[in-house]
Amino acid sequence: MVSMKDISMACGVSVATVSKALNDHKDIGEETKKRIKQIAKEMGYVPNSASKALKTRRTYNIGVLFADEARSGLTHDYFSYVLDSFKRTVEEQGYDMTFINCCKTRADRMSYLEHARYRGFDGIVIACVDFYDPEVLELVRSDIPVVTIDHLFNNRIAIMSNNVKGMKDLLTFVYNKGHRRIAYIHGADSAVTQSRLSSFYRTAQELGLDIPDEYIKEAAYRDTDATFVKTMELLDLPNPPTCILYPDDFASFGGINAINDRGLDIPQDISVAGYDGIRIGRHLEPQLTTLRQNTKQIGAQAAQNLIQLIENPKTTVVQTVVIEGEVYEGKTVGTIEL
């Protein structure tokens, strides 16, 4: 590999001059700069990030921690969109993205924080993980700039989708379609679930809805088997709901299957709505009614805020950025004449 030393020899100047010329320092003559850049290009010079990082303590590399309990990681149909958007944004700003090794089986493995220090990440984004993992906590409490997605830590920047407003909008939408007997199969216990569930109850109250306890069920996120079972239970109720809300789009398909198995028609006989707005939902029939998350903005915002924090640690205000989703009307929620 051609290094600055090679260029310096070819140009008959010192290495220091080459470095300064390539970095456009003002104390190098215009002529010299031009010549050095020219020769560097001709020789196919590429800087060495390791060496640069060693001196400057900046890697222009961002660590990504992305691995939920279910180990879905990259295949998660909601978070993969967020990550994709994050990637585009950091790359536009000249940063790279490296995954924090989350393989926990190696004997000589490093903790998340150790790994981050080892690689010298300028900043870290955390999403889709077990936020109660001690290693995650250690990472968040370190002095490395961190942004979390969909989880709020004390005194750290977080990008959150607005689950309160999302659920409110979704429930209100369903209500406005004339539904009054509305069931909600919520996800497993988590901050996200709690936001949505309490928003569900509050909105129901505001709308004057009566939600019997048997209308509220739990099923793990993305678990179609669980939603299938719970949906059956709801359908078996003496006074079944006219609409069922699901933890997420993917899980809703389990419920839809249960409904179809009973010979019921969506949305004629019963309505359903998901949450997230994953791509496939718009390409099936009937199109899934859902609360569509703005994954593009969530990812981009996380990237922007993280880079801001990295580059201006003093002046960046630690805040929670809330991203609004919107109801995607679809065709799975029908109108009920009152």
Added chain:
Amino acid sequence: MVSMKDISMACGVSVATVSKALNDHKDIGEETKKRIKQIAKEMGYVPNSASKALKTRRTYNIGVLFADEARSGLTHDYFSYVLDSFKRTVEEQGYDMTFINCCKTRADRMSYLEHARYRGFDGIVIACVDFYDPEVLELVRSDIPVVTIDHLFNNRIAIMSNNVKGMKDLLTFVYNKGHRRIAYIHGADSAVTQSRLSSFYRTAQELGLDIPDEYIKEAAYRDTDATFVKTMELLDLPNPPTCILYPDDFASFGGINAINDRGLDIPQDISVAGYDGIRIGRHLEPQLTTLRQNTKQIGAQAAQNLIQLIENPKTTVVQTVVIEGEVYEGKTVGTIEL
């Protein structure tokens, strides 16, 4: 950050001794080693990858080039599974994964190869890209260890799913169900498409099937609108097919919608099959019949072969590894009484 120098001072030995002790060289006394490791741990020492890379010319970092024309990148429902499996495997072996910046809009951007040199990747995996991009070619032809997925370059390791056998198995499966009028909407022109298409024709011939030209259509991968239109055309034929094969699972849903819109029932009136075996296909009703790719093995194999090549460049044999998929029977291909 605590460095080897700090440890050497705390232990009263030289930096060299610390380095050798931590790396378990044989010329350091057992007692000393133990003491140094102990102190290093107590002081919270973490090695510095940049410095290490500078000396050893090994980064233990693998570059990932992953960005197709459609810019689906991480959200691709087939490749994201492959990538996930790749990630697990390299992480188990102590390697990290960094994306090669594929943002082409920055003025001062590097080419893929320059970026790879800049970061000093030990090896590179390429998938899901435009393989005719000159920058991709430049990268493949460089001296950096490379493994490609689903594309074969001259004298480079490739992991390929067996499209010939896959299509043969799928078509044979459909044939054995009694179908004789089988249409195939294939993907846009690519090596993958050509393998499948020629395998389709050859298998049809072997089975003694007559495939009229109007049964063969083209639609871009993952394009549900295109498959919707092409399916309508097929249904409008005077002698329509009894079964339609699609470019991929995702695209097949466009066709399924067209069929449903015509009031036809799957698989009573007409059968369909996809390709890939994406997760959602197994969670919808009727379950999609498809050729299920072994994404886990493709990713793992790519990782294994790449690491093999990195660590034993001389003795590693350059080969094409072919991974078999299997027919997932599903419920969208019905039986036809002959």
Added chain:
DNA sequence: TTTGTTTACTTAATCGTTTTCGTACTTTTA
């Protein structure tokens, strides 16, 4: 006893950059 062999370290160079400080020369200012 002398020589040779181990053992257990240390010295010092090096990887490719950046950056502070210095220096020689030129230009401006009083």
Added chain:
DNA sequence: TAAAAGTACGAAAACGATTAAGTAAACAAA
């Protein structure tokens, strides 16, 4: 015309590790 300022570059140290070569002490062999 002498001092001050500015310009363009170089020398050298440093970042945090690795490693070849050297050395001193302990031990074994002749």
